[in-house]
Amino acid sequence: MxxxxxxxxxxxxxxxxxxxxxxxxxxxxxxxxxxxxxxxxxxxxxxxxxxxxxxxxxxxxxxxxxxxxxxxxxxxxxxxxxxxxxxxxxxxxxxxxxxxxxxxxxxxxxxxxxxxxxxxxxxxxALRYPRYRFFDRIMIRFIMMMTGGETDTSKEVEYxxxxxxxxxxxxxxxx
Incomplete structure (x- = not known):
């Protein structure tokens, strides 16, 4: 094989x-x-x-x-x-x-x-907010805010x- x-x-x-x-x-x-x-x-x-x-x-x-x-x-x-x-x-x-x-x-x-x-x-x-550590959640949310992405930190989104x-x-x- x-x-x-x-x-x-x-x-x-x-x-x-x-x-x-x-x-x-x-x-x-x-x-x-x-x-x-x-x-x-x-x-x-x-x-x-x-x-x-x-x-x-x-x-x-x-x-x-x-x-x-x-x-x-x-x-x-x-x-x-x-x-x-x-x-x-x-x-x-x-x-x-x-x-x-x-x-x-x-x-x-x-x-x-x-x-x-x-x-x-x-x-x-994928965006996995609930799985991120606190610092990562805040930083990734900020990046997503700047780039027009999902900012609700209770969500997981598969793109x-x-x-x-x-x-x-x-x-x-x-x-």
């Missing part, structure tokens, strides 16, 4: 949920999930495909992502590997914030990263466009 490695960096779980949704559409693949925050050392040659997924918090990707890429970029370059970036700004599809070209986060990633993925997806995440994720999964399967 073919194998896919899914590496993820998530805070409240939406990134892993999106990765799991993609994997459900990869018929004929056995999947291994690895949390990038565990600083893994892996042999990517053991996998037919590699999916790297990371979420944005306060405008940044977690440093564990960059550490992993620095250690494994040669293997990533040789792999059938894709990158997905999950962020709340991607909810603004009409402004193309859900594209690699229109995402400031992806553009920053590409400038800073040793790895230049051949396939990139950008998806809106993910699942049709777009499904199309990405098909492209990733066929790559």
């Amino acid at each position: 073919k194998k896919v490695l899914c590496l993820y960096s998530t805070r409240e779980g939406q990134t892993k949920k999106i990765v799991e949704y993609i994997v459900e559409r990869l018929e004929g693949y056995q999947c291994e999930y690895v949390d990038l925050h565990q600083f893994p050392t892996l042999d990517l040659a053991l996998y037919d495909k590699v999916l790297v997924a990371a979420s944005i918090r306060y405008g940044r990707l977690h440093k564990a992502l960059y550490q992993f890429i620095e250690s494994h970029h040669h293997q990533l370059d040789k792999s059938k590997a894709a990158f997905i970036c999950i962020n709340l700004t991607a909810r603004k599809e009409e402004q193309n914030k859900d594209t690699p070209e229109g995402s400031v986060y992806v553009q920053t990633f590409l400038r800073k990263s040793f790895w230049q993925p051949e396939m990139i997806g950008v998806f809106a995440g 993910t466009n699942w049709d777009k994720v499904k199309k990405f999964a098909k492209k990733f399967r066929d790559m």
Whole structure:
């Protein structure tokens, strides 16, 4: 059976949920999930495909992502590997914030990263106010107020466009 490695960096779980949704559409693949925050050392040659997924918090990707890429970029370059970036700004599809070209986060990633993925997806995440610590709840509410998003801190809102994720999964399967 073919194998896919899914590496993820998530805070409240939406990134892993999106990765799991993609994997459900990869018929004929056995999947291994690895949390990038565990600083893994892996042999990517053991996998037919590699999916790297990371979420944005306060405008940044977690440093564990960059550490992993620095250690494994040669293997990533040789792999059938894709990158997905999950962020709340991607909810603004009409402004193309859900594209690699229109995402400031992806553009920053590409400038800073040793790895230049051949396939990139950008998806809106979820707003999980009740799960945030007090400081995060206040700061994220302020950011959402400035960007025209949900500010009711009693709510959880999922902005993910699942049709777009499904199309990405098909492209990733066929790559």
